[in-house]
Amino acid sequence: xxxxxxxRPLIGARRMHLGDTTFxxxxxxxxxxxxxxxxxxxxxxxxGGKLAFxxxxxxxxxxxxxxxxxxxxxxxxxxxxxxxTAILALMxxxxxxxxxxxxxxxxxxxxxxxxxxxAVELLAAIPSIVYGMWxxxxxxxxxxxxxxxxxxxxxxxxPPIPDAFYWFTAPPxxxxxxTASLILAIMILPFIAATTRDxxxxxxQLLKDGAYAMxxxxxxxxxxxxxxxxxxxxxxxxxxxxxRALGETMAVVFVIGNAIRMPDSLMAPSATIASxxxxxxxxxxxxxxxxxxxxxxxxxxxxxxxxxxxxxxxLLRQERMS
Amino acid sequence: xxxxxxxxxARYFRRQLLDxxxxxxxxxxxxxxxxxxxxxxxxxxSNGIGGLKLSVFTNSMAQPGADGGLANAIVGSLIQVGLGxxxxxxxxxxxxxxxxxxxxxSKFASVVRFVNDILLSAPSVLIGLFVYQIAVAPMxxxxxxxxxxxxxxxxxxxxxxxxxxxxxxxxxAYRDGAVALGSRENEVVRKVVLPAAFSGILTGVLLAVARIxxxxxxxxxxxxxxxxxxxxxxxxxxxxxxxxxxxxxSPYPEWVSLAWTGAMLITVGVLVLNILSRFxxxxxxxxxxx
Numbered sequence: 001x002x003x004x005x006x007x008r009p010l011i012g013a014r015r016m017h018l019g020d021t022t023f024x025x026x027x028x029x030x031x032x033x034x035x036x037x038x039x040x041x042x043x044x045x046x047x048g049g050k051l052a053f054x055x056x057x058x059x060x061x062x063x064x065x066x067x068x069x070x071x072x073x074x075x076x077x078x079x080x081x082x083x084x085t086a087i088l089a090l091m092x093x094x095x096x097x098x099x100x101x102x103x104x105x106x107x108x109x110x111x112x113x114x115x116x117x118x119a120v121e122l123l124a125a126i127p128s129i130v131y132g133m134w135x136x137x138x139x140x141x142x143x144x145x146x147x148x149x150x151x152x153x154x155x156x157x158x159p160p161i162p163d164a165f166y167w168f169t170a171p172p173x174x175x176x177x178x179t180a181s182l183i184l185a186i187m188i189l190p191f192i193a194a195t196t197r198d199x200x201x202x203x204x205q206l207l208k209d210g211a212y213a214m215x216x217x218x219x220x221x222x223x224x225x226x227x228x229x230x231x232x233x234x235x236x237x238x239x240x241x242x243x244r245a246l247g248e249t250m251a252v253v254f255v256i257g258n259a260i261r262m263p264d265s266l267m268a269p270s271a272t273i274a275s276x277x278x279x280x281x282x283x284x285x286x287x288x289x290x291x292x293x294x295x296x297x298x299x300x301x302x303x304x305x306x307x308x309x310x311x312x313x314x315l316l317r318q319e320r321m322s
Numbered sequence: 323x324x325x326x327x328x329x330x331x332a333r334y335f336r337r338q339l340l341d342x343x344x345x346x347x348x349x350x351x352x353x354x355x356x357x358x359x360x361x362x363x364x365x366x367x368s369n370g371i372g373g374l375k376l377s378v379f380t381n382s383m384a385q386p387g388a389d390g391g392l393a394n395a396i397v398g399s400l401i402q403v404g405l406g407x408x409x410x411x412x413x414x415x416x417x418x419x420x421x422x423x424x425x426x427x428s429k430f431a432s433v434v435r436f437v438n439d440i441l442l443s444a445p446s447v448l449i450g451l452f453v454y455q456i457a458v459a460p461m462x463x464x465x466x467x468x469x470x471x472x473x474x475x476x477x478x479x480x481x482x483x484x485x486x487x488x489x490x491x492x493x494x495a496y497r498d499g500a501v502a503l504g505s506r507e508n509e510v511v512r513k514v515v516l517p518a519a520f521s522g523i524l525t526g527v528l529l530a531v532a533r534i535x536x537x538x539x540x541x542x543x544x545x546x547x548x549x550x551x552x553x554x555x556x557x558x559x560x561x562x563x564x565x566x567x568x569x570x571x572s573p574y575p576e577w578v579s580l581a582w583t584g585a586m587l588i589t590v591g592v593l594v595l596n597i598l599s600r601f602x603x604x605x606x607x608x609x610x611x612x
Contacts (some may be wrong), residue, residue, distance in 0.1 A: 024479035027424050031434040034482070037475060041444075041452045048455055049584035099351025116352070118600070123359045125596045127536020129563050130585050133570050134362050137369075137578075186362070189355055217341035240443060249539040250567070267508020274447045277421045278542055286459050296413070298451045305445055309529045313439045 042302060048159035049296025053287055061297060066260040068283070073293045075300060077262050084177055084263070084299070085252065093176040094238060097192030098184075104193070105200045106218050113153040119199065124190035129250040135183035136175075136254035136296050143182075144174030148267055151178075156306035172266035175257040177270045189243045195237040197232050199316075236315030247272040249302060274299040333368035363589075370586025372522060374577040383549045392584050394551045395565035401553060402466055402536050402561055404543060406473025410534075411527045414478040418485025418523075423511050424495075441479040449475050450540030458544055466559030469545025472562040476537060477530040481562075484526025488519045521602040526604065532595035536588055562588055 002059065052060055088109020104117055148170075155168040172174075189281075203226045211221035227234065257269020258279055277294050284290040325333065355564045384390030417438060425431025453472040458464055492515050500514040511579050516523070541547070547564035548557070569581035 017506060020507045023511070024424060026418055027420035030413055031430065032418045034434050034438050034441065035419055036478070037478075038431075038441055041448060042455070044452055045448070096351040096355055100501035101356050103345075103348040103352040107349060116356075117479075119356070120594055123598055124332060125592055126362075126589055127538070127563065127592060129538045129566055131362070131590055132365060132564065133581065133585055134365055136570065138365055157483060158587060170387045186358055190359065192547075193355065217337055219341040219344045220337065243443050247443075247447065249445070249447040250563075251451045254570070266497055267568065272541070274445060277447055277451065278539060281543060295455070296449060298448050301445060302448050305443075308442050310436075312443075313436060 003191060004291050012199045019192035022051060024153050029175070038137040042134050042299070043296050045299035046303055049292055049294075052296035053294075054290065060293075061240045061300070066263050068280075070289065071289055071291070075273070075293075075297055076272045077260050078276045078297060080179065080301065081256065082246060082272040082274070082304075084266075084270070085181045085256070085272055086182055086238065086242055088181035088266075089188060089245045090238065090242055092185035093189045093192055093241065097189050097241075098196055100189075101196035101200055102222060104197050106222070107129075117194075120197070122194050124194055124274065127250075128248060131183055131187045131251040132254035135251065136201065139183060140179050140255050142177050144172045148172035148174070149274035151267070156160075163263065166265040168266055170267040172267070173257070174270065175255050175269055176267045177256070177263055178266050180252050180256040180270070180272070182254055183251050184245045184248060187248065188244050191244060192237060192241045195240055199237055200226060201232040202233065203229050233314045236312045239308050239312035239315065243312060246308060247274055247305050249278050273297050277301075354492040363485070364556070366582070366586050366589060369582035370577075371583075373583035374586070378583055382551045383560065386576045387427070389578075390580070392562065392565055392580060392587075394548065395562045395584065396587070398466065398545070398551065399535065399549075402469045402473055402541070402559060403531060405467070405555075406452070406534055407477055407531050408474075409470065409526065410474035410477030411481045411530060413474070414481025414526070414530070415485050415523060417478070417482035418489060418526075419511060419516070421443065421486040422489035423515065438479045438482050441475075442483060445539075446476055446537055447543075449537040450543035453540065454543040458602035463556075464546035464558040466545050466555040466557065469539060469541050469561065470555070471558060472540035472544045473534040473537060473589075477534050477539065478533040480530040481523075481526045484529065485519075485523050488522030488526065489515060491522070492518045493608035525599040525602045527597035528595050532592045535595070536563060536592055538567055544611060 056063060059071065060075055061079070062076055063072070064076045065074050066074050066077060067073075100120065104113055104120070108116060116227035148168075149172050151168040152172070159165045160166040160169065177294070207225050207229055208221050211225040216224060238284065252272050253275045256271055256275050258271055258275060260271045260276060263270045277297055280290065280294060284294055335411030375391075377389055379391060380393055381389060381397065382394040383392065385415075399581050417434065421431050421435055421438075425434065453468050457471055457568040461468070468479040488513060496514050496518055497510050500510040505513065541561050541564050545564075546558040547568060548560040550560075552559055553572070565585045566588070567583045569584070571579075572578065
């Protein structure tokens with residue numbers, strides 16, 4: 001006897017149904033794929049880099065020598081280059097990006113907000129190799145000709161760390177840490193501006209209206225009301241930008257100078273993990289220590305960016321919940 | 323009206339001044355940013371437009387002096403991006419549907435959402451290394467298929483995120499109505515929710531295509547690049563970003579000029595895709611308001 005239609009269980013009543021079961025299982029499987037991909041990246045990088053970790057131990061992270069001929073690989077120069085360029089880039093890009101975001105949300109004429117906002121988002125979509133090329137052909141010669149000599153003569157008074165770090169005193173060769181940081185800054189600028197603008201826009205209008213009703217200026221409403229309300233998300237946007245700068249390859253590889261040694265100034269040619277991986281890969285044969293070293297570097301980069309991105313997402317999510 | 327005391331007038335002036343100065347600085351920041359980025363676009367077009375000839379689209383890459391073009395790189399990019407989107411987009415859509423319609427706020431769905439957000443901004447160079455290890459090394463060589471696979475892995479989280487976001491905009495009443503008419507769970511999603519969100523999902527796919535079209539780093543490890551005409555997915559395959567990378571670093575002015583032209587083509591393509599995606603997004607936003 002068949003159940004009358006009126007008594008057929010509704011959704012939620014757990015009754016096997018072929019269509020719904022396959023539907024659920026296939027969607028669940030797709031969700032599982034996401035998690036599997038992330039953990040296999042971690043596992044594959046670790047397994048591939050194991051030879052490097054075994055050979056050098058902790059020295060792989062702390063070693064400063066990188067010599068393919070003698071097969072001695074220390075990743076500290078690449079790690080230093082990665083962190084220095086990313087943090088410098090963020091220090092340049094964040095104030096400007098925040099300024100753009102504040103301008104777009106508060107002071108910009110309403111008619112211009114839409115088009116300018118779209119322009120910022122479009123610029124964030126330009127492929128990174130275009131930034132790299134521009135840096136190589138336009139920015140690097142300009143830096144060598146004008147900016148670097150000026151930096152050297154202006155900041156000559158900063159006391160150097162003898163035999164280690166000379167800040168802005170170095171031959172003006174154009175490529176190097178500072179040029180790479182600038183290119184990275186220009187590249188993440190629209191990205192930071194767009195995410196920060198979204199965060200500022202998420203502030204409830206009532207809060208701002210309250211501040212204005214009390215006679216606050218726009219700047220006071222920003223620092224006194226908006227920023228405290230969305231502080232977590234603002235940091236989230238910063239970390240998101242940092243995550244992007246850490247792993248960027250093509251914008252950096254053109255202008256970093258690709259010298260895998262400890263930088264002795266902010267203008268020295270250097271290398272980042274991503275640039276080393278991209279540059280040294282063609283010479284790395286499967287099964288050799290050379291390739292294991294690159295995968296080991298990849299593992300380090302993945303762990304670092306995972307941490308940074310996880311912090312970013314947690315900060316951004318906190319706000320979304322409340 | 324009571325006169326303000328000199329002290330409060332001074333304070334009022336200071337507050338106004340600070341506001342004006344900071345607002346001015348922010349406007350200047352916007353100016354600096356736009357000028358810089360405008361400069362990049364202008365250099366790109368002024369250097370790229372000169373090399374734009376028919377031979378760029380009809381001839382394959384060749385030795386300097388042999389009137390080479392980028393035809394094989396353009397076709398290679400189209401194949402890899404197309405295949406990458408064909409693998410990555412449906413998978414991403416399924417993840418998005420899972421998050422929005424089935425998993426919702428469950429533990430597992432929260433983890434999937436979190437991990438997907440991380441994959442969304444994971445360094446693409448590592449995706450390349452990963453696919454090299456799982457596909458290129460075991461299969462014994464670089465291939466267009468491996469390139470497409472790495473692009474698919476980059477497209478998937480983008481599509482997943484936009485699909486989830488757009489499905490959440492579909493009014494709950496649509497689902498309730500479908501259930502009230504006796505629809506099964508899978509029918510609700512397939513026949514009511516997805517059609518309502520179609521153009522929004524298309525937006526996500528277009529954005530993902532725009533993103534992977536410019537990806538260079540992962541292709542270095544997977545499809546490697548090829549100077550000859552090849553549409554064989556099991557062989558190394560040329561792509562526009564890789565061609566730009568190789569040519570930009572070359573000492574031949576002819577190749578450098580082709581690199582600029584290629585960079586211009588990619589940028590125009592990416593911007594057009596982004597603008598198109600805005601139109602389809604506007605369409606869905608308008609519909610859900612009406």
